[in-house]
Amino acid sequence: MESISPSSDSPATSLVSPKCVRVCQNRTCRKQGAAKVLAAFEALATLEVTVTGSSCLGQCGNGPMVLVLPDMVWYSRVHPNEVPLLVEQHLRGSQRVTQMLYYRFHPQG
Numbered sequence: 001m002e003s004i005s006p007s008s009d010s011p012a013t014s015l016v017s018p019k020c021v022r023v024c025q026n027r028t029c030r031k032q033g034a035a036k037v038l039a040a041f042e043a044l045a046t047l048e049v050t051v052t053g054s055s056c057l058g059q060c061g062n063g064p065m066v067l068v069l070p071d072m073v074w075y076s077r078v079h080p081n082e083v084p085l086l087v088e089q090h091l092r093g094s095q096r097v098t099q100m101l102y103y104r105f106h107p108q109g
């Protein structure tokens with residue numbers, strides 16, 4: 001006889017997915033200061049957030065490009081001075097920073 005047990009170990013359906021920040025480190029974004037943006041995120045992000053440099057995100061010329069997953073929120077022309085606001089408002093407060101959104105994927109917010 002088989003007992004059917006509820007799948008109590010299903011993967012984290014009740015938990016909020018951890019956020020991941022990708023900061024493009026490819027050529028064009030690096031010329032626009034992406035290394036400093038990545039360093040600023042690494043200095044400020046909390047333990048629950050994974051920060052990684054990424055290869056080209058396909059939006060060259062609008063960088064430094066930042067992609068927040070799993071939210072699929074894109075930020076363009078991110079300046080290191082803006083990173084504290086993004087960390088506080090989006091990563092900790094789960095609210096998009098409207099004025100920094102990438103217009104192509106988030107037309108007016």
Ligand code: FES
Pocket residue numbers: 024025026027028029030055056057058059060061063065
């Ligand atoms: S180099 Fe950053 S999006 Fe292409």
